[in-house]
Amino acid sequence: MIDISNMYKIYKMGENEVTALNNINLHIGAHEFVSIVGPSGSGKSTLMNMLGCLDVPTSGTYILDGQEVSKLNDDMLAEIRNNKIGFIFQRFNLLQKLSALENVELPLIYQGVGSREARERAIESLEDLGLEDRMHHRPSELSGGQQQRVAIARALVTKPPVILADEPTGALDSKTGKEVMGILKNLHSKGNTIILITHDNSLAIQAKRMIRISDGQITEDKEVAK
Amino acid sequence: MKFLQAYRMAIKAILANKGRSFLTMLGVIIGVASVIVAVAFAQGSTASVTSSLSSLGTNLINISITGRDSNRNVSYADLVKFQQENSSIIESVAPQAGSSGVVKSGNKSRTTSILGTTPEYADINSITVQSGRFLLQFDVDYNQRVAVVGTAVVNDIFNRANPIGKTIKIMGQQFKVVGVLTETANGQDSSNDDRILIPINVAAKLSKSAVIRNFSVKATSADTVNSAVDALNTFLTKIYSSSKAFRVTNMAQVLSTLNSITGVMTMVLAGIAAISLVVGGIGIMNIMLVSVTERTREIGIRKAIGAKKRNILVQFLIEALVVTGIGGIMGVLIGVGIIKFVLGGLKLVPVVYSVKWIILSFGISLATGVIFGIYPANKAANLNPIDALMYE
Numbered sequence: 319m320i321d322i323s324n325m326y327k328i329y330k331m332g333e334n335e336v337t338a339l340n341n342i343n344l345h346i347g348a349h350e351f352v353s354i355v356g357p358s359g360s361g362k363s364t365l366m367n368m369l370g371c372l373d374v375p376t377s378g379t380y381i382l383d384g385q386e387v388s389k390l391n392d393d394m395l396a397e398i399r400n401n402k403i404g405f406i407f408q409r410f411n412l413l414q415k416l417s418a419l420e421n422v423e424l425p426l427i428y429q430g431v432g433s434r435e436a437r438e439r440a441i442e443s444l445e446d447l448g449l450e451d452r453m454h455h456r457p458s459e460l461s462g463g464q465q466q467r468v469a470i471a472r473a474l475v476t477k478p479p480v481i482l483a484d485e486p487t488g489a490l491d492s493k494t495g496k497e498v499m500g501i502l503k504n505l506h507s508k509g510n511t512i513i514l515i516t517h518d519n520s521l522a523i524q525a526k527r528m529i530r531i532s533d534g535q536i537t538e539d540k541e542v543a544k
Numbered sequence: 545m546k547f548l549q550a551y552r553m554a555i556k557a558i559l560a561n562k563g564r565s566f567l568t569m570l571g572v573i574i575g576v577a578s579v580i581v582a583v584a585f586a587q588g589s590t591a592s593v594t595s596s597l598s599s600l601g602t603n604l605i606n607i608s609i610t611g612r613d614s615n616r617n618v619s620y621a622d623l624v625k626f627q628q629e630n631s632s633i634i635e636s637v638a639p640q641a642g643s644s645g646v647v648k649s650g651n652k653s654r655t656t657s658i659l660g661t662t663p664e665y666a667d668i669n670s671i672t673v674q675s676g677r678f679l680l681q682f683d684v685d686y687n688q689r690v691a692v693v694g695t696a697v698v699n700d701i702f703n704r705a706n707p708i709g710k711t712i713k714i715m716g717q718q719f720k721v722v723g724v725l726t727e728t729a730n731g732q733d734s735s736n737d738d739r740i741l742i743p744i745n746v747a748a749k750l751s752k753s754a755v756i757r758n759f760s761v762k763a764t765s766a767d768t769v770n771s772a773v774d775a776l777n778t779f780l781t782k783i784y785s786s787s788k789a790f791r792v793t794n795m796a797q798v799l800s801t802l803n804s805i806t807g808v809m810t811m812v813l814a815g816i817a818a819i820s821l822v823v824g825g826i827g828i829m830n831i832m833l834v835s836v837t838e839r840t841r842e843i844g845i846r847k848a849i850g851a852k853k854r855n856i857l858v859q860f861l862i863e864a865l866v867v868t869g870i871g872g873i874m875g876v877l878i879g880v881g882i883i884k885f886v887l888g889g890l891k892l893v894p895v896v897y898s899v900k901w902i903i904l905s906f907g908i909s910l911a912t913g914v915i916f917g918i919y920p921a922n923k924a925a926n927l928n929p930i931d932a933l934m935y936e
Contacts, residue, residue, distance in 0.1 A: 372848065372930050393852045400850020411845045411933065415560045427549050428850040472849065 319479060319511050320346040320369070325378030325388075327364050327534075338364040339375065340534035346513065348479070351506040353514040353525035361534035363484075366515045370405060370482050371398045383479045400428050404473030408485035410465040412457040418444060418468045419453040425476045443475040444468070447501070463494035470501060474510075481505065484515045499524055550855075554862040561835075568831045569871035571824025572909045576875025577882065578820055579905040580898075582813040584883045588893030590806035594799065602796045603635075604668060605761040605773055607780070611789025618783050618790075620662075620744065620756055626779055627761075633768040633775060638665035640758040641747045647740060648713040652701040656694075657739040658714060660747020661760075668762040676708040676723030684743045692723040695731040696738035714740060715750055769794050814901070818908065824871070825912035828864060832920035836860070843924050844932025857925040864917025865910060872909035876902055 327339040338361045346352050356362040367373040368380060371387055374395070380388040383402050390398065405411070412421045419440055426436035444453050447467040457465050466486060473481055483502060487495030499521065506512050506526075514525055522528050523542050530538035558565045609618065620639040627634045641660035646653055665671065666678045673692060683690050691712055698707050707721045719742065729735035748754050763772040773794050780790045836843070843856055880897065888895045 367930055370848075372933075393854070396847060396850055396852045399848060405848055407933075411841075411848070413842055413845060415556060415842075424846070425849045428846075428852070428855060433549060476850075 319348045319383060321381040323379050325375045328376045338534050342536060348511055349509050351512045351526040352529060353516060353522040354529045354531060355516055355522035356531040357517055360532045362515055362531050366484055369513060370403055371395045400425055402478050402480060404478040404481040406469055406473050406483040406486045408488035410469045412465055412468055414457055417454050417456055421468060422472045422475050425472060439475055443471040447471045462490050463497055466498050479511060481510055481512045550858050550862050553859055554866050557863055558866055565867055568828055568867050571827040572868050572871030573875040575821030575824040576872050576905045576909050577879035578817040579814055580879030580902055581882050582817040583810055583898050583901040584896055586810040586813045587896045587898055591894050591896055597799055602766050603763045603769055604795045605763060606793050607759040607761060609757040609790045611784055616784055623759055630775055633764055633772045635762045635764045636664040636668055638662050638668050638760045639744050639756045640760060641744055641756050643751050645715040649701040654697060654700050656697055659739055659741050660744040661741055662744055665760060668760045672726045673723040674726040678723055679741060679743055684745060687745050688743060689719045689746055690722045691719040692725060692741040693721055694725045694737040694739045695727045696733060697740060698724055699731050769796055821908055821912055825916040829916035829920060832864060832917060836920050836924045840932050840935040843927050844929050847929035848933060853925040857921045860921030860924050861917050864913040868909045868913030872906040876906055
């Protein structure tokens with residue numbers, strides 16, 4: 319599913335060069351549940367941007383779902399994000415002016431799916447997450463947990479091969495956090511590939527495989543013992 | 545992404561910020577309305593001037609002798625002879641010996657314009673009488689002291705009573721009133737209603753001058769006007785051996801000069817009004833730039849979930865187009881309303897709607913939206929999704 323080899327990301331800060339990713343080699347197979355853990359400044363966010371096709375590496379290759387994506391231009395990256403990645407963000411990142419339903423429709427509209435089909439699929443996705451009563455509410459009228467479930471519905475509506483969750487419980491209380499983790503585990507059990515990015519060890523060990531990153535390098539990559 | 549979906553998205557964004565959207569539109573509304581009103585005003589004035597000029601007849605040619613060479617002269621008889629030789633292009637000629645003088649009836653007197661002429665003058669200048677009769681060839685041939693008077697004179701010295709058959713003293717000489725000119729200017733002072741027409745020979749005696757300096761000439765049709773003007777110029781140049789001693793003018797020429805002047809006036813007025821459209825456009829750009837900054841996070845989210853540059857560009861451009869489009873329509877309605885109720889109510893000029901300019905100014909308002917929307921839209925489209933997502 320994901321094959322990264324010899325990936326470097328080097329930022330120029332004035333005269334200095336900062337190596338955010340230092341020779342990353344990583345393989346993630348289909349149907350895996352992987353957590354990437356590390357403190358802030360470890361390169362974890364940079365790696366997440368690479369995995370999410372929000373940015374391109376300075377060198378190295380990244381093959382996602384059989385396609386080399388490290389050299390694509392902005393619009394091609396947008397298309398890859400649209401079709402292959404479902405994002406779940408710490409701060410939900412819903413559009414405040416749109417209803418839950420319209421938020422979930424949006425990735426389909428950018429895919430070019432017709433209005434009626436987009437609506438049907440968005441409703442289906444929201445129903446899967448138990449939000450059928452909240453479809454016409456705006457994000458500001460929903461609780462944090464409900465907002466994150468809308469965001470998950472939006473991530474799943476395109477049926478992407480990879481779900482990328484960046485600190486999905488970071489803005490939630492521990493009870494709703496557990497619920498969201500439960501949803502992710504359930505998605506994994508249904509066969510989705512999930513990558514969880516977190517700084518929290520207790521979350522990271524809930525995945526099947528844990529990758530620890532520090533100073534831009536992978537320092538640990540192990541199966542989580544149950 | 546389909547156009548209809550992008551359009552719905554734009555409408556949502558506009559409705560989300562109603563107050564601001566309206567203020568943005570205001571610039572366009574004022575711009576479009578002022579272009580339409582300015583053009584209507586200019587064209588209304590043009591129409592009123594043109595119609596009063598063309599009522600004088602475009603076949604009309606005026607000759608005025610300006611040179612003061614006493615040895616050479618063109619007489620009425622010379623011109624009549626010339627007319628008969630060129631009857632295919634010139635229909636008739638009338639002399640105009642004008643002066644200003646005092647007229648009296650009973651104890652009332654008035655200074656008015658006294659014009660000596662012949663019966664042809666009526667036809668050449670499209671003049672009619674509202675009562676009585678015009679001058680006859682008989683009056684001219686037999687030096688009859690008869691006068692056709694304008695309504696301003698009637699109103700003043702005859703107290704609006706029917707003057708036909710009454711006597712009037714013109715510069716001390718007794719005349720009989722035989723007709724009243726049809727009123728053309730509400731009987732205003734110094735207008736065409738404020739004059740007296742008498743036979744040319746009588747007028748020459750009255751002013752003790754045999755030299756006639758002005759003639760009215762009628763061409764056979766609008767098509768022969770130019771050749772008639774040319775023929776008259778050649779004829780008069782032979783007599784005076786200089787083209788500076790006389791002037792041959794034609795109403796069509798005056799009209800076309802006037803049209804080009806009023807055309808420029810229309811352009812100037814519309815141009816000034818169009819500046820407010822440009823200012824409105826800059827307002828749109830300003831608000832949109834603010835809106836792009838405010839919505840950076842939204843743009844980041846849209847890009848993260850798969851919006852391409854083109855999607856964002858189109859979204860912001862459609863927003864600009866919808867704002868200017870609605871503003872344009874409102875501007876057209878307000879402009880037409882002002883023309884109908886304000887210009888129409890004041891009755892300063894005839895009400896003229898120029899469909900061409902209404903469409904044009906609406907088109908310009910849409911173009912303003914595209915031109916001034918493209919920079920902010922492009923800025924939005926080129927935002928980096930990572931930076932945009934981090935934006936607070």
